[in-house]
Amino acid sequence: MVKLKINGKIIEVKEETTILEAASKLGIQIPTLCNHEALSPYGSCRLCIVEVKRGGRSEITTSCNYLITKEIEVQTNSEKIIKYRQMIIQLLLGRCPDNPKLLELAKSLGVTSPIFQADPYDDCILCGRCVRACSEVVKVNAITFAGRGVSRRVEPPFGDYNDLCIACGACAFVCPTGAVQVQFDGTNKIIDKWEKVTPIVEVKNSGQHYMTEAQINYFKNSFNFTPNN
Ligand code: FES
Structure with a gap:
């Protein structure tokens, strides 16, 4: 101690x-x-x-x-x-x-108005919560940091919008500024930030009513468990 x-x-x-x-x-x-x-x-x-x-x-x-x-x-x-x-x-x-x-x-913290302004600007503060959640919790590494200095950003590895992302939404859940958001349009789960549009399927008795096919496969492979659909 x-x-x-x-x-x-x-x-x-x-x-x-x-x-x-x-x-x-x-x-x-x-x-x-x-x-x-x-x-x-x-x-x-x-x-x-x-x-x-x-x-x-x-x-x-x-x-x-x-x-x-x-x-x-x-x-x-x-x-x-x-x-x-x-x-x-x-x-x-x-x-x-x-x-x-x-x-x-x-x-x-006693600050009422910004004295600087980046051009262009967005809502990402590069805190890396999304990258760490994807890597440490979900363990799929679908996003990473890219670029340096003012060009630094978060994106899928090599900017390649591949199938690593299972559209679980953990990145949005931990994002402190709302820069990453998950939306549903009735048939798809959409994560704009990663240009990810994934069809959803209904899952019964799961406590979560809709999942993506990729999420179901993730559950099958990671936990040897198949959500009931
Ligand atoms: S550096 Fe400690 S909370 Fe961000």
């Missing part, structure tokens, strides 16, 4: 607990975007930054992927952290200036 102090409160946690988890145990909220409890930490949005003091030295670091191994002192909302976090949300808003979820989060 390791002892640490967060915003003046002392807590003891198992070694390699993240600062974010330790703070949550104390009821201290740290804003996050790229982090998701079902996925490995990625540390891309930088919104969860905190100030860590150890041995007379201080550093600013992301709390979602900082593993506690030694006694430390953490400040989650010092003046410096608040200022840096406002700059970070400004940059994210610059990418997605009219995204309602980001605007709401920005407001809660």
Whole structure:
């Protein structure tokens, strides 16, 4: 066990607990975007930054992927952290200036209007939640990062719209900004972001009434289980 102090409160946690988890145990909220409890930490949005003091030295670091191994002192909302976090949300808003979820989060951090604006812009903040869900949870790797710098984007490998995607919608489920969305038109499941239109079939007694053929095959192959249709 390791002892640490967060915003003046002392807590003891198992070694390699993240600062974010330790703070949550104390009821201290740290804003996050790229982090998701079902996925490995990625540390891309930088919104969860905190100030860590150890041995007379201080550093600013992301709390979602900082593993506690030694006694430390953490400040989650010092003046410096608040200022840096406002700059970070400004940059994210610059990418997605009219995204309602980001605007709401920005407001809660004291930022009311974007001072930057990318051209063109969309709703993706490149947090990688969709990529990690597809790879770590569904394990089909149907999407990945491509490009560098301002051209960085998420798309199917090599931009090739192949059949890896089973249209499960896990990517949309974990997307924090709504950049990936699943729609139904009565006969198809549509994921616009990946240009994926997949016919659905009715599945009885499954608790989920419609699935794609690819999802049914996925269940058969992964769990040796056939949904009743
Ligand atoms: S939540 Fe920690 S970097 Fe995004």
